[in-house]
Amino acid sequence: MADLALVVAAACVLTACTAAAPTAPTDRVQTGAATPTATSTAGPPSSTPVLLPDASAAENLAFFSSIVDRVWATEDRAAGRAYIDALVEGGFDKAAMEVTHDTSTVGNPAESIQFAVRWQDECLVGQVGPATGDPYTVVVPVLAEGTCLVGDTRPIDW
Numbered sequence: 001m002a003d004l005a006l007v008v009a010a011a012c013v014l015t016a017c018t019a020a021a022p023t024a025p026t027d028r029v030q031t032g033a034a035t036p037t038a039t040s041t042a043g044p045p046s047s048t049p050v051l052l053p054d055a056s057a058a059e060n061l062a063f064f065s066s067i068v069d070r071v072w073a074t075e076d077r078a079a080g081r082a083y084i085d086a087l088v089e090g091g092f093d094k095a096a097m098e099v100t101h102d103t104s105t106v107g108n109p110a111e112s113i114q115f116a117v118r119w120q121d122e123c124l125v126g127q128v129g130p131a132t133g134d135p136y137t138v139v140v141p142v143l144a145e146g147t148c149l150v151g152d153t154r155p156i157d158w
Contacts, residue, residue: 050063056119058139061137061138067087068128078110079102080113080115081099084156087115094156096117097117098115098118099153110129111129112127113128113129116149117148121142122139123142124138125140
């Protein structure tokens with residue numbers, strides 16, 4: 001009986017070793033490459049995005065995201081003004097923008113900030129900050145109030 005148990009145990013060990021053969025690394029890379037994000041920095045873009053004034057918000061998301069990524073890579077990554085200034089420099093209309101506060105009501109740095117550009121009946125929205133991780137950008141419909149962001153926003157008076 002002990003010999004049978006030893007044979008079964010040895011067979012299980014050998015089977016487990018051969019059944020657990022690793023998947024080819026190329027399979028994992030192909031799976032990951034199938035779902036890129038708007039702000040992915042996995043590799044160089046095939047072409048540099050540009051502002052398309054007559055196009056939709058969705059068609060301008062890549063350009064918006066490229067500006068957000070560029071600011072995120074600087075020391076001003078937590079400053080709402082830096083994103084607004086960069087978006088204006090990129091050609092977006094400052095009068096169509098909103099931004100949340102950089103600090104909390106007690107003066108602590110915000111865990112995340114949001115900024116938006118109203119584009120026709122949609123909004124290009126970005127969110128960055130320590131609580132967010134990598135920058136996040138998205139296109140959403142304009143709110144019923146005619147704004148892009150919910151809650152208290154800061155005046156863009158510079």
